[in-house]
Amino acid sequence: MAKYEARSPRGDRPLLVLGISDVVVLEGETDVPVTVHSVSAWGRWVREVAIPDAAAPGIRRLSERYEIVWASEWGHNAHTAFAPVLGLPDEPWPFLPVQFDKLDAIRAYADGLPWGWVDGPVVDLHGPGFVEDGVIVRVEPTRGIAGLDVHALDQEMDALIARLHAARGEAG
Numbered sequence: 001m002a003k004y005e006a007r008s009p010r011g012d013r014p015l016l017v018l019g020i021s022d023v024v025v026l027e028g029e030t031d032v033p034v035t036v037h038s039v040s041a042w043g044r045w046v047r048e049v050a051i052p053d054a055a056a057p058g059i060r061r062l063s064e065r066y067e068i069v070w071a072s073e074w075g076h077n078a079h080t081a082f083a084p085v086l087g088l089p090d091e092p093w094p095f096l097p098v099q100f101d102k103l104d105a106i107r108a109y110a111d112g113l114p115w116g117w118v119d120g121p122v123v124d125l126h127g128p129g130f131v132e133d134g135v136i137v138r139v140e141p142t143r144g145i146a147g148l149d150v151h152a153l154d155q156e157m158d159a160l161i162a163r164l165h166a167a168r169g170e171a172g
Helices: 055-065 075-086 102-110 150-168
Strands: 015-018 034-040 046-052 067-070 115-119 135-138
Touching: 015 055, 015 102, 034 075, 046 055, 046 075, 055 067, 055 075, 055 150, 067 075, 102 115, 115 150, 135 150
Parallel strands: 015 067, 015 115, 115 135
Antiparallel strands: 034 046
């Protein structure tokens, strides 16, 4: 995967970068209903994972507004492994080939487009969770994406888009 480069964003919708661990896959105690699924990428391996029951409809809702991009240790396996369980489209969503220090990779990929990042509590995020150029949402690892307040995310994204337009001197 050293030569992999994520396809450029289409730019017609805000980007939403999703982690897998603590977002789609929950480990340990959970506060939401989960189902254990066997996932595999190209049949080369199988792994049992606990996925919130609300994950598939939640991701489907997010994909209606946002251009989804994966950023996790699952790398190129993310879409293939989770497509059957989450009802993902056949064409894989791009992934950022980064496991640590994701913020710099997300900013570089977005290249000025509005972006959001949904992940679990991350040790590589230094400083406050608020940034001026994006929206960062940390989900509880006991709830994952099932605990994501999509309405609040949408409102924060709308505010970000308005700030970006104002900074560029554009009409909203």
